[in-house]
Amino acid sequence: MSDGRRAFSTSAPLGSGLLLVLCAALVGCAHAERGGEAGSGIRFISDDFPEALARARAEGKPLFVDAWAPWCHSCVSMKTYVFPDGVLSPVADRFVWLEVDTEKPANRAFVEQFPSDALPTLMVIDPRTGQAFRRWVGSATVVELAARLRATALALTPGAPGTAAQSALARASAADATGDHARATEAYRQALAASVPRSLDHAQAVEGLVQRLAQDGDPAGCVELAREELSHVAPGTALATLVATGLACALELDEDDRRRVTTLGALEDRVANLARDPSVVLMADDRSSLFESEEGARRARGDLAAARATALRWTAFLEQEAGRAGSPEARAVFDSHRLSAYLALGEPERAVSMLEQSARDLPKDYNPHARLAVAYLAMREPWKALEHARQASSLVYGSQTLRVLLVRAEAEARVGDAHAARVTLARAEKLVNELPPAQFHASMSNAIAAKRKAIFEPPTASRDVTPDTSQPR
Numbered sequence: 001m002s003d004g005r006r007a008f009s010t011s012a013p014l015g016s017g018l019l020l021v022l023c024a025a026l027v028g029c030a031h032a033e034r035g036g037e038a039g040s041g042i043r044f045i046s047d048d049f050p051e052a053l054a055r056a057r058a059e060g061k062p063l064f065v066d067a068w069a070p071w072c073h074s075c076v077s078m079k080t081y082v083f084p085d086g087v088l089s090p091v092a093d094r095f096v097w098l099e100v101d102t103e104k105p106a107n108r109a110f111v112e113q114f115p116s117d118a119l120p121t122l123m124v125i126d127p128r129t130g131q132a133f134r135r136w137v138g139s140a141t142v143v144e145l146a147a148r149l150r151a152t153a154l155a156l157t158p159g160a161p162g163t164a165a166q167s168a169l170a171r172a173s174a175a176d177a178t179g180d181h182a183r184a185t186e187a188y189r190q191a192l193a194a195s196v197p198r199s200l201d202h203a204q205a206v207e208g209l210v211q212r213l214a215q216d217g218d219p220a221g222c223v224e225l226a227r228e229e230l231s232h233v234a235p236g237t238a239l240a241t242l243v244a245t246g247l248a249c250a251l252e253l254d255e256d257d258r259r260r261v262t263t264l265g266a267l268e269d270r271v272a273n274l275a276r277d278p279s280v281v282l283m284a285d286d287r288s289s290l291f292e293s294e295e296g297a298r299r300a301r302g303d304l305a306a307a308r309a310t311a312l313r314w315t316a317f318l319e320q321e322a323g324r325a326g327s328p329e330a331r332a333v334f335d336s337h338r339l340s341a342y343l344a345l346g347e348p349e350r351a352v353s354m355l356e357q358s359a360r361d362l363p364k365d366y367n368p369h370a371r372l373a374v375a376y377l378a379m380r381e382p383w384k385a386l387e388h389a390r391q392a393s394s395l396v397y398g399s400q401t402l403r404v405l406l407v408r409a410e411a412e413a414r415v416g417d418a419h420a421a422r423v424t425l426a427r428a429e430k431l432v433n434e435l436p437p438a439q440f441h442a443s444m445s446n447a448i449a450a451k452r453k454a455i456f457e458p459p460t461a462s463r464d465v466t467p468d469t470s471q472p473r
Contacts, residue, residue: 118137207241288339
């Protein structure tokens with residue numbers, strides 16, 4: 001899944017995060033390599049696209065790219081649970097591997113060349129052309145990723161027979177990677193028509209198309225695709241992406257829209273069944289996203305009792321998974337969703353101890369402090385919220401700084417320091433105005449305006465504004 005604006009298995013800068021690698025705050029680590037754990041043997045080049053592409057060309061190998069960000073919990077889940085897995089060892093030597101922190105100023109040229117609406121964005125670049133040959137937005141299980149990479153390596157082998165579906169997927173990937181959404185949508189539709197239902201190519205075409213429709217503001221088309229393809233995608237991450245994205249799109253339709261009425265219940269039921277079905281292999285982070293989608297849908301249609309029941313199941317699942325984690329980094333993968341689940345239950349205090357532990361374990365990571373600020377705002381303890389917002393502000397970098405500043409401004413207003421809140425919002429505006437075009441989105445300016453209105457134009461004379469419990473993720 002992904003963190004996006006927001007497709008199911010993705011993350012987006014103002015959507016919903018996590019762990020910093022050791023050199024994440026240092027521009028000068030561009031030439032470092034990150035070694036995989038003993039299992040996979042993968043070694044990533046960090047933050048140096050020109051060097052990685054040159055090496056791929058010299059070695060005659062495709063270039064695999066993991067475009068990620070430290071606030072993206074799906075990204076960190078992939079780094080923690082998938083890339084080190086020994087299942088990938090047979091393909092480790094068939095690619096050159098690159099990781100790109102999309103928040104770093106040093107990677108601005110890469111971000112502008114390969115823009116993305118959501119993260120993680122995984123690509124295989126043909127070194128002969130420098131273009132994306134395959135592109136996947138969102139996470140995948142290690143078995144799914146291994147299958148994709150084997151198929152991609154075979155398709156790139158000189159003289160290998162290709163299919164119409166594979167050619168269309170290559171065109172879609174190249175177009176999507178450069179921000180040509182219209183050409184990408186057309187090519188995904190061609191791949192869909194040319195591929196065999198329940199095949200790997202068909203799953204990629206469906207997943208790419210439903211994400212493209214959702215991100216391009218076509219909820220009706222997104223819902224129709226989900227309805228048509230439910231039985232044509234094998235159980236797994238692609239199906240989870242299809243049903244959860246379709247459900248989100250259905251909720252965007254007008255309440256009296258026939259397509260909403262006829263599909264909402266079926267999609268919600270399918271999301272719930274996938275979340276609870278242990279026979280469907282999904283990453284734990286992605287299964288959590290299914291619970292989140294279900295809870296949000298039930299809340300949106302006013303069934304608060306059912307939403308709370310889902311939140312309780314969601315919380316129990318997350319606490320069990322966090323308890324199984326073998327390292328602080330692995331446990332922190334679930335911090336974002338655990339906070340969301342506790343907020344859904346109206347029990348933000350339950351997040352405090354876990355986030356304090358993550359802050360101790362990961363002292364260079366701004367996420368624990370940013371999330372603690374959100375939790376304390378929800379607990380109506382603004383002074384504590386402000387303390388953690390300030391600490392997060394000193395650690396954060398890139399576009400996610402905006403979310404931290406919005407939380408900080410709210411905390412400053414709630415302790416009665418209106419001047420500081422205005423200064424912080426002005427800083428947020430300056431940040432947005434200076435972002436590269438590939439990272440800017442109109443929702444950022446809208447968020448600042450909405451925060452200013454909530455703080456300085458409250459519905460009553462009271463300064464005690466309602467806390468914003470949307471969290472940096």
